[in-house]
Amino acid sequence: MTKERSELKWLSRVGGEWRWVQQYISRHADASMRGGTDRFARRKVEGYDQVVVDIADFELTTEGLKFVTRLKNALRQHRYRSASNGRKPCTFSLPNTTRASLSRRAKDNRVTETEAITRLIDDTEWAVRKHSEREKTLKTTLTLERMRSELTIEALKAQLEGTMKYLERSTELVVMWEQAMDSEQPPFNGDRVNVKREMEKRLKKVKAVNAIIALNHDLPSRD
Template identity: 85%
Template sequence: MIKDRNELKWLRRSGDEWRWVQQYISRHADARMRGNTERFARRKVEGYDQVVVDIADFEQTTEGLKFVTRLKNALRQHRYRSASNGRKPCTFSLPNSTRASLSRRAKDNRVTETEVVTMLIDDAEWAARKHSEREKTLKTTLALERMRSELAIESLKAQFEETMKHLERSTERLVMWEQAMESEQPPFEGDKENVKREVEKRLKKVKTVNAIIALSYDVPSRN
């Protein structure tokens, strides 16, 4: 089974470059590399993702890393010489410092200046694509978080409404008792401090829910 790997920055998924890379591996990888049991077992598997897995296997060793470097250089030459790779002459002016940097990069990497420009553009496209993917993932995450927040607010609103109904019923019973007994305070011989603490405990819950709902709608809460 092909393992999930990241996309190769230097190999385009579109087109059939992966096929050329697989052929290069078959022709130029030494016997020890090609004799890897895991790779040998899946040798008939083709596709871009398979190439990604093969390259990841090569990069586990020093010799494999050197081989991948040679492969990249060969791929650049293949792109440059490919008849199917349409080319159009371009003329543009560059600052002297940029021109010198371009020449230096080409010399250091033993490639042409055209290949350097192509690689830089490919890298920029790859970075832009990855940025777009991350942005899409972030938007999805934010949408889910917003949905969860809205559900939480709805739940708090329901709790608040239920608490207010309970408070309304309690107030109604108190008024009925006052009118029936013609007294504002019922006879009570218990611990008034305990009563006070219980009242504060119940009101604290109401105030907390009220404050959260008020913040979600950016309105002042009633304490």
């Protein structure tokens, strides 16, 4: 029967890591550490508690302690390479100068070379993302400016059209008046000050029409 022992601090009961540890023990523990046939037979029983008992037995001897140390190191490597850890091992070659620069960078920042590479990649991704966002913003700004320019052109066209219509009407009235009086410039004995005042009044009306058109198209009016 398996004796009840406290749980191992470095091995959780939850999950399947204890199975990996038990397989490691079966593959790598030599005969001298296995002890008698009873212990060897007992090790074939699967279960977290059985692993705890085996580790406790190993720690009774110097060689067993060394084996447990190797087991812990192997378990750390297993966790590091595990897909559930969000990591995937990869191998690549770097020029000597790049390798030296990476080592200096890691040392200066007091991190491992793996962490230094991860930070470099993360920083690059951040820079690319910011550049993409900036490019998108610029494209949006250019599109809005183009639309505003098109609206401005349409507003100017509308303003010109309104002014031309008013001038056409004024010209029509002048021509009608000239033909009725049978003279291009009939004699005038009135007050020229009043004439100028009336002219300014009518020009003011033209400017008012232009201002209304400009306001409708969100365009500054021209005096």
